[in-house]
Amino acid sequence: xxxxxxxxxxxxxxxxxxxxxxxxxxxxxxxxxxxxxxxxxxxxxxxxxxxxxxxxxxxxxxxxxxxxxxxxxxxxxxxxxxxxxxxxxxxxxxxxxxxxxxxxxxxxxxxxxxxxxxxxxxxxxxxxxxxxxxxxxxxxxxxxxxxxxxxxxxxxxxxxxxxxxxxxxxxxxxxxxxxxxxxxxxxxxxxxxxxxxxxxxxxxxxxxxxxxxxxxxxxxxxxxxxxxxxxxxxxxxxxxxxxxxxxxxxxxxxxxxxxxxxxxxxxxxxxxxxxxxxxxxxxxxxxxxxxxxxxxxxxxxxxxxxxxxxxxxxxxxxxxxxxxxxxxxxxxxxxxxxxxxxxxxxxxxxxxxxxxxxxxxxxxxxxxxxxxxxxxxxxxxxxxxxxxxxxxxxxxxxxxxxxxxxxxxxxxxxxxxxxxxxxxxxxxxxxxxxxxxxxxxxxxxxxxxxxxxxxxxxxxxxxxxxxxxxxxxxxxxxxxxxxxxxxxxxxxxxxxxxxxxxxxxxxxxxxxxxxxxxxxxxxxxxxxxxxxxxxxxxxxxxxxxxxxxxxxxxxxxxx
Amino acid sequence: xxxxxxxxxxxxxxxxxxxxxxxxxxxxxxxxxxxxxxxxxxxxxxxxxxxxxxxxxxxxxxxxxxxxxxxxxxxxxxxxxxxxxxxxxxxxxxxxxxxxxxxxxxxxxxxxxxxxxxxxxxxxxxxxxxxxxxxxxxxxxxxxxxxxxxxxxxxxxxxxxxxxxxxxxxxxxxxxxxxxxxxxxxxxxxxxxxxxxxxxxxxxxxxxxxxxxxxxxxxxxxxxxxxxxxxxxxxxxxxxxxxxxxxxxxxxxxxxxxxxxxxxxxxxxxxxxxx
Numbered sequence: 001x002x003x004x005x006x007x008x009x010x011x012x013x014x015x016x017x018x019x020x021x022x023x024x025x026x027x028x029x030x031x032x033x034x035x036x037x038x039x040x041x042x043x044x045x046x047x048x049x050x051x052x053x054x055x056x057x058x059x060x061x062x063x064x065x066x067x068x069x070x071x072x073x074x075x076x077x078x079x080x081x082x083x084x085x086x087x088x089x090x091x092x093x094x095x096x097x098x099x100x101x102x103x104x105x106x107x108x109x110x111x112x113x114x115x116x117x118x119x120x121x122x123x124x125x126x127x128x129x130x131x132x133x134x135x136x137x138x139x140x141x142x143x144x145x146x147x148x149x150x151x152x153x154x155x156x157x158x159x160x161x162x163x164x165x166x167x168x169x170x171x172x173x174x175x176x177x178x179x180x181x182x183x184x185x186x187x188x189x190x191x192x193x194x195x196x197x198x199x200x201x202x203x204x205x206x207x208x209x210x211x212x213x214x215x216x217x218x219x220x221x222x223x224x225x226x227x228x229x230x231x232x233x234x235x236x237x238x239x240x241x242x243x244x245x246x247x248x249x250x251x252x253x254x255x256x257x258x259x260x261x262x263x264x265x266x267x268x269x270x271x272x273x274x275x276x277x278x279x280x281x282x283x284x285x286x287x288x289x290x291x292x293x294x295x296x297x298x299x300x301x302x303x304x305x306x307x308x309x310x311x312x313x314x315x316x317x318x319x320x321x322x323x324x325x326x327x328x329x330x331x332x333x334x335x336x337x338x339x340x341x342x343x344x345x346x347x348x349x350x351x352x353x354x355x356x357x358x359x360x361x362x363x364x365x366x367x368x369x370x371x372x373x374x375x376x377x378x379x380x381x382x383x384x385x386x387x388x389x390x391x392x393x394x395x396x397x398x399x400x401x402x403x404x405x406x407x408x409x410x411x412x413x414x415x416x417x418x419x420x421x422x423x424x425x426x427x428x429x430x431x432x433x434x435x436x437x438x439x440x441x442x443x444x445x446x447x448x449x450x451x452x453x454x455x456x457x458x459x460x461x462x463x464x465x466x467x468x469x470x471x472x473x474x475x476x477x478x479x480x481x482x483x484x485x486x487x488x489x490x491x492x493x494x495x496x497x498x499x500x501x502x503x504x505x506x507x508x509x510x511x512x513x514x515x516x517x518x519x520x521x522x523x524x525x526x527x528x529x530x531x532x533x534x535x536x537x538x539x540x541x542x543x544x545x546x547x548x549x550x551x552x553x554x555x556x557x558x559x
Numbered sequence: 560x561x562x563x564x565x566x567x568x569x570x571x572x573x574x575x576x577x578x579x580x581x582x583x584x585x586x587x588x589x590x591x592x593x594x595x596x597x598x599x600x601x602x603x604x605x606x607x608x609x610x611x612x613x614x615x616x617x618x619x620x621x622x623x624x625x626x627x628x629x630x631x632x633x634x635x636x637x638x639x640x641x642x643x644x645x646x647x648x649x650x651x652x653x654x655x656x657x658x659x660x661x662x663x664x665x666x667x668x669x670x671x672x673x674x675x676x677x678x679x680x681x682x683x684x685x686x687x688x689x690x691x692x693x694x695x696x697x698x699x700x701x702x703x704x705x706x707x708x709x710x711x712x713x714x715x716x717x718x719x720x721x722x723x724x725x726x727x728x729x730x731x732x733x734x735x736x737x738x739x740x741x742x743x744x745x746x747x748x749x750x751x752x753x754x755x756x757x758x759x760x761x762x763x764x765x766x767x768x769x770x771x772x773x774x775x776x777x778x779x780x781x782x783x784x785x786x787x788x789x790x791x792x793x794x795x796x797x798x799x800x801x802x803x804x805x806x807x808x809x810x811x812x813x814x815x816x817x818x819x820x821x822x823x824x825x826x827x828x829x830x831x832x833x834x
Contacts, residue, residue, distance in 0.1 A: 348728055368728045376730045389721025393743035399722070403729055452725065 016187050016220045017044040017067070022080035022090075024062055024071065024244075036062045036075060038244040044237075046187070049214050049221040051231035051252065054241035055471040061110075063241070064190050064224045068105050069097040085187050102133040106186040110193045112173035116165040122176045123149075123161025126183060134184045148179040153209055171202035175209065187219040194223065195230060207233055226472065232256060240264050288322040289360060289492050290346065290460055295319040296354030297341055297516075315341050316352065317516045323460065326490040330507030330524060334498060338516040343464045343496045347381040359460070377407040380458035384465040386445035390437040396448045397433030403456040422451045425488075426481045443474035450482055454489065461486070462494045467502055479505060504528060512536045569819020575812025579805070583628045590622040594779040602795060611797055615787060624801050626779040628809065631764045634694050634774070638764075639757030641699030643749050646706025651741045653707070654714025655733060661711070668704045676701055676763065677770065684772055694773060698763055702756040709752060713745045747824040751817050758813030765806050781806050 024037040037059045044050050054060045065071065066082060069089040082089040085104055089097065109115045117125055123145055130141035149157035152175040165173060174194065181189060194210065195203040211234055214221055223235060231238050232252060239249040240263065248261045255264065296318060298311035316338045323329045333339045344350040346357065348368030357364040359379065365371050371379075383389040390399055400422060401415035410418060420430035426447045437445055446466060453461055463482070467475040483506060486493060495507050503510050504524060511521040512533065520533045531537040582589070591610075592598055595618065603613040611620035653664040671679070683697040717723055717740070726736050767773030768782025776783055781802035788798030 349724060368730060371730075373730060376728065379728075381725065381728055383721035383724065385721060389725060391720075391722040391740055391744070393746070394739075402726075406729060406731070449721070449725075456729070 015043040018083040026075035051235035058241040059244035105188040106181040290323040291358040294355035328493040330503035330510035333513035337513040380453035572815025592619040594626040623779040635761035638698035638760040642702035646703040650707040650710030754817035
């Protein structure tokens with residue numbers, strides 16, 4: 001049998017893990033105690049898989065660490081107990097905990113790159129775990145390491161074992177970390193956001209692996225995630241957390257199909273939105289606002305000798321599309337599909353080497369500085385990371401007033417009034433104008449960035465993954481404001497995202513990109529319901545798992 | 560700032576700098592004698608009148624010691640300011656423009672690294688005359704090169720930030736982007752650079768004076784005092800040790816303060832000088 005740890009029979013009803021009234025407090029620099037985990041109780045049986053869901057700040061990661069007897073600096077377990085395999089982790093000494101880590105409980109941390117030692121080949125790292133934790137000899141650990149890599153679905157294990165972490169892809173790193181975690185077959189395996197850093201296809205493969213592990217292992221598994229699709233896919237039970245407390249818990253099917261708490265519905269709503277009707281504004285009649293014809297792009301390879309550097313492989317190849325006035329066009333694809341590069345070229349950050357851009361009937365030069373002032377005003381962009389898109393040393397009001405002064409020639413007072421009006425339209429208190437970016441939440445920062453773009457009164461807005469750095473409930477809020485703004489101003493939008501729910505909600509028309517080409521384009525509804533291209537179908541399949549878990553009738557209809 | 564004061568080494572450093580500054584500013588009032596007047600027989604031993612004795616010309620060594628940091632500190636701080644302002648603008652412009660301009664600036668920086676510091680100042684002083692303004696410019700240029708490199712590196716990182724891209728897309732000019740978007744974000748970095756550059760400049764000025772290339776006699780100066788006292792090191796060690804100790808404590812103080820400042824601002828955390 002390939003699966004070494006499949007020998008034992010699965011699922012004994014006896015709970016492996018018992019958490020009772022667990023409280024964890026964090027003491028800040030001012031000495032005030034802050035309850036990060038507040039009276040959490042649950043049981044986990046051997047062979048069962050529990051999903052802990054919640055937004056960032058809900059205490060789910062703190063809880064996950066506590067299950068390994070670990071607390072972040074400044075925080076401590078102040079009440080309750082964690083019984084794992086008969087021992088209370090809260091009462092064990094650091095040395096006793098260290099002996100159990102890896103053998104009794106193990107963790108797959110969020111960032112696989114950070115948890116691997118960067119200057120050591122990955123094979124040696126796994127062998128070290130096997131030698132020190134499982135007590136294998138050097139020769140035995142070498143064989144076992146290759147076997148484990150093989151079981152993790154890593155091809156050519158011998159060659160891969162000699163590589164360093166930075167030479168592996170994100171998916172491969174995650175598999176290596178998983179191999180280290182299951183190396184000693186722990187009773188409890190904790191996975192902290194195992195797929196957050198991965199793109200959709202890799203995510204699906206890693207999840208498939210986790211599913212196989214789950215079936216093959218006797219021990220219990222806890223998966224911490226903000227992505228309810230992952231919970232729907234893998235877990236038996238789910239525990240929804242907010243502000244350190246358990247909002248709701250139960251079997252996945254029951255919680256997802258009939259959530260009792262409003263908060264659970266908000267989280268689910270974000271994942272289920274694929275099933276809602278599109279609310280995008282219709283395109284205005286008339287000639288196209290933006291036309292892209294035969295656009296190609298390659299990065300220049302750096303060269304020591306030649307001034308004119310040779311070009312790398314094509315990032316974009318023969319892209320053609322058009323956006324009508326007031327129309328929202330969705331651009332979807334995985335990372336590496338070239339969608340961000342496309343946005344960068346239309347915005348004027350990059351210069352395509354082939355093809356042409358036409359804006360409002362006139363040829364549009366490549367880089368922003370070659371364009372006319374009027375063209376620069378009419379094409380604006382909102383970036384992915386809200387914090388980095390605002391200058392940390394300037395008040396956010398400055399950022400919004402600057403385009404008004406630059407393009408409309410308003411004086412300080414008029415611009416301040418204009419900025420306050422924009423803020424109100426986007427649901428921001430005008431008092432926030434005098435704050436610095438760090439004093440705002442992520443959702444507020446992104447709305448400020450949207451306000452800055454609208455301050456120029458653009459005709460075309462390029463949005464590059466503008467919600468991917470935000471929590472689910474905040475995403476909805478930001479998109480609502482953006483949609484309302486777009487409707488009022490009749491702004492056309494190029495909406496670049498890997499999140500299908502965003503496209504479904506905002507765009508009536510969509511193009512699907514892969515490997516620098518457009519695979520498919522047309523009405524969002526038609527493509528989502530009947531994708532012609534197998535790649536599109538796979539992309540859509542990954543997105544609607546949560547929907548199916550919650551609504552069996554949809555699952556039947558689709559399959 | 561409060562965080563800097565919680566670190567004992569930084570506190571000590573700041574205290575040393577403040578003491579030296581206060582003494583230098585107050586020297587005309589607190590020094591018992593004029594630093595350049597010939598008062599008594601040369602090489603009087605230390606005593607109640609002349610606390611450190613008199614030097615080889617019969618001037619009060621203690622009064623000269625109190626006065627001795629004034630010009631050197633003026634040159635060091637002015638050169639530090641020249642280095643930080645010039646270096647930041649040049650480095651940020653190189654990081655912003657890249658391409659040919661960047662190449663030229665970086666080759667200049669490397670050229671300066673290839674020429675020995677003392678030789679550079681010697682040529683400069685020979686060409687433009689030995690005066691305090693010339694010294695400030697020469698030492699400033701030498702210290703500037705390090706600032707160019709750090710601010711260029713910080714600038715390149717900042718250029719990737721969304722707010723800089725947004726400004727570029729709106730067609731903001733280079734100087735506006737450098738002054739509005741980049742400069743405020745390297746302010747922390749520059750504060751630390753200033754402290755480090757001024758400390759290194761002070762050491763350099765003292766060395767130059769010692770070699771006769773820096774501050775000219777009869778101005779009271781620690782570097783000059785060390786040079787004057789060298790011949791009498793065996794009989795009158797205090798004439799060398801006292802000014803040397805002053806230089807050492809001031810440079811040490813400035814370095815400790817700079818380190819504490821960098822620590823408090825979180826600049827060691829590889830944040831590229833950002834926010």
